[in-house]
Amino acid sequence: xxxxxxxxxxxxxxxxxxxxxxxxxxxxxxxxxxxxxxxxxxxxxxxxxxxxxxxxxxxxxxxxxxxxxxxxxxxxxxxxxxxxxxxxxxxxxxxxxxxxxxxxxxxxxxxxxxxxxxxxxxxxxxxxxxxxxxxxxxxxxxxxxxxxxxxxxxxxxxxxxxxxxxxxxxxxxxxxxxxxxxxxxxxxxxxxx
Amino acid sequence: xxxxxxxxxxxxxxxxxxxxxxxxxxxxxxxxxxxxxxxxxxxxxxxxxxxxxxxxxxxxxxxxxxxxxxxxxxxxxxxxxxxxxxxxxxxxxxxxxxxxxxxxxxxxxxxxxxxxxxxxxxxxxxxxxxxxxxxxxxxxxxxxxxxxxxxxxxxxxxxxxxxxxxxxxxxxxxxxxxxxxxxxxxxxxxxxxxxxxxxxxxxxxxxxxxxxxxxxxxxxxxxxxxxxxx
Numbered sequence: 001x002x003x004x005x006x007x008x009x010x011x012x013x014x015x016x017x018x019x020x021x022x023x024x025x026x027x028x029x030x031x032x033x034x035x036x037x038x039x040x041x042x043x044x045x046x047x048x049x050x051x052x053x054x055x056x057x058x059x060x061x062x063x064x065x066x067x068x069x070x071x072x073x074x075x076x077x078x079x080x081x082x083x084x085x086x087x088x089x090x091x092x093x094x095x096x097x098x099x100x101x102x103x104x105x106x107x108x109x110x111x112x113x114x115x116x117x118x119x120x121x122x123x124x125x126x127x128x129x130x131x132x133x134x135x136x137x138x139x140x141x142x143x144x145x146x147x148x149x150x151x152x153x154x155x156x157x158x159x160x161x162x163x164x165x166x167x168x169x170x171x172x173x174x175x176x177x178x179x180x181x182x183x184x185x186x187x188x189x190x191x192x193x
Numbered sequence: 194x195x196x197x198x199x200x201x202x203x204x205x206x207x208x209x210x211x212x213x214x215x216x217x218x219x220x221x222x223x224x225x226x227x228x229x230x231x232x233x234x235x236x237x238x239x240x241x242x243x244x245x246x247x248x249x250x251x252x253x254x255x256x257x258x259x260x261x262x263x264x265x266x267x268x269x270x271x272x273x274x275x276x277x278x279x280x281x282x283x284x285x286x287x288x289x290x291x292x293x294x295x296x297x298x299x300x301x302x303x304x305x306x307x308x309x310x311x312x313x314x315x316x317x318x319x320x321x322x323x324x325x326x327x328x329x330x331x332x333x334x335x336x337x338x339x340x341x342x343x344x345x346x347x348x349x350x351x352x353x354x355x356x357x358x359x360x361x362x363x364x365x366x367x368x369x370x371x372x373x374x375x376x377x378x379x380x381x382x383x384x385x386x387x388x389x390x391x392x393x394x395x396x397x398x399x400x401x402x403x404x405x406x407x408x409x410x411x412x413x414x415x416x417x418x419x420x421x422x423x
Contacts, residue, residue, distance in 0.1 A: 113345075115265050141214050143207045143346035143375075162264055164345035167219060167279075167419065 082138065083172060087189040091121075094185045099124030101177055103133075103187050111192045112165040118147045120177055122155045129180040130157055136174050137166060138188070163191050200354065201374040204347055208378020211343040216379050217386055219341050220247075222412040224383050226286045227329065228390035229293060229405050239326040240387035246333020248376035251344065252369045254337075258348045259355030259368020267348065271338065278338040279420035287413025294406030337376075340423060347375040 085092035091104035102121040110116065120131050133147040147161035163173055175187045227243060228236045258267050291297045351368035358364045 113265065113268055137342070141207075141211050141343065143211055143343040144203065145346045145349060162349055164342050164349070165340070166342040167340045167423070169419075169422075 082188045083190060085187040085189040087187070088192070091119075092187050092189070094187065096179065096183050096185045099128075099179070099182065101131075101179070101185050103175060103177060105175075109192050110163070110189070112163045112171070113193075114162065116161055116163065118149065118159050118161050118175070120149055120157045122157075122179070128182050131177055131179045133159070133161065134176045134178065135161060135163055136176070137170065137172070138174055140166070140168075140170070142166070165193055169193075200350060201370055204350065204371050204375040205378045207343070207347070208375040209381065210378075212379035212382030215341070215343050217382055219339065220336075220383055221386050222286060222409070222416075223282060223336060224387040225390040225405070226289050226409050226412075227332075228387045229402065229409070230289050236387055236390075237384075239329040240384055242326055242329040243333040243336075243387075244380045244383055246330045246335075247337040248333075248373065248380065250334050250337025251347075251376035252373040254344075254348060255351040255372025255375075256365040256369035258351040258372075259358065259364040259366070260361060262352055262356040262364065264345070264349045264352040267352070268345065275338050275340045276420055276423045278335060279340060279423060280417050282336055282339060283413045283416030283418075283420055285413070286409050286416060290406045290409025290411075290413055293402060293409065296406075344375075347372055 084094075085103070087103070087105055087110050088108060091102050093100055093102045095101075100123045102123075104119045104121075106117045106119065118133055120133070122128065122131070130149050130151060132149055135145040135147065136142055142164065145161070145164070147159045149157035149159040152158045171190050171193055173189060173191055175189070176184050177187065178184045224240065224243070227239060231239060254267070254271075258264060261267050351371045354367040354371055355364040358367045
């Protein structure tokens, strides 16, 4: 398997699905194994181990695997470990080529599927055109979601946007603030569903 | 030329790329279930009808987003419906898995009498027997409401396009066009997955059906849990 293919798999197959597939295979194997053992005990009863136990045990294992899956997501380097901004607590600031870029999202708490106000404040010597923000999720293509910003005061820009909800349950989002002809800076934070 | 014209292409390409990533994860289990349910028969027409239904729903949602000019108003109005559809999809995949694995008969699910005596059982029987592939169209129409991040992103763009239009009709068609482009972009990936899962190319299918039926049961339960927690 080429490194390109491996990288594609890692980036394009959502983590939840990869974890879920592992859970499914595990659950199926365990269900079959346990059902065989219990079958002997139930011989003579009206109940059929094959017809009833496999789905029941598989369901139980599936629920148990949800916990393991959450652990796997937390340990994934493309997920929560990269958080560099506590946007729920207040604005976040980062340096970019001699400038400081401060991002704030209002109202608090910052929730998905709500109209949000994005505010970027710049400081430093350099002059730049109005910045913009691209919202996305690391390792998962959520489609283009750009927040255009307009100047409201000197070096303060604002715009309206929406952070959508990922049905997998992942809530770590990335706001990439681009300052034309200067560069980009990434803010990674958790939103509330 | 309107300012939304380049966006149609952007969202067509977005649909295509998202289709091979996110959509395969979200809709793949359903598409695979539908193909396996056909048990080796031709999957192309049913899958095309399912995808057509899904794209029509996307287009209508885009049109509504365009008219409303607001993503949040639209999604808050259909949230409960989407939750219900997620649970329904889970139940559907679960029942297909149970039936295909031979663990439970249709008679036991829907009553021991005439299994086609209720509307739901009759509909499920038609779907399972797939004598008339047209049933896959309403199924696609309904499952097009499944909650999905990239679909939401495309709806945001549809609402914005609607805000820029001059009349209500333009609002509708601007929003609808964007979602139509996005939906069409997602079709190739799901058709490919559906075709591969059609099993026409596998000689010994018995074991595959058994394993698949267990996986379908588990995926169905996962969808139901997600629907309840959504």
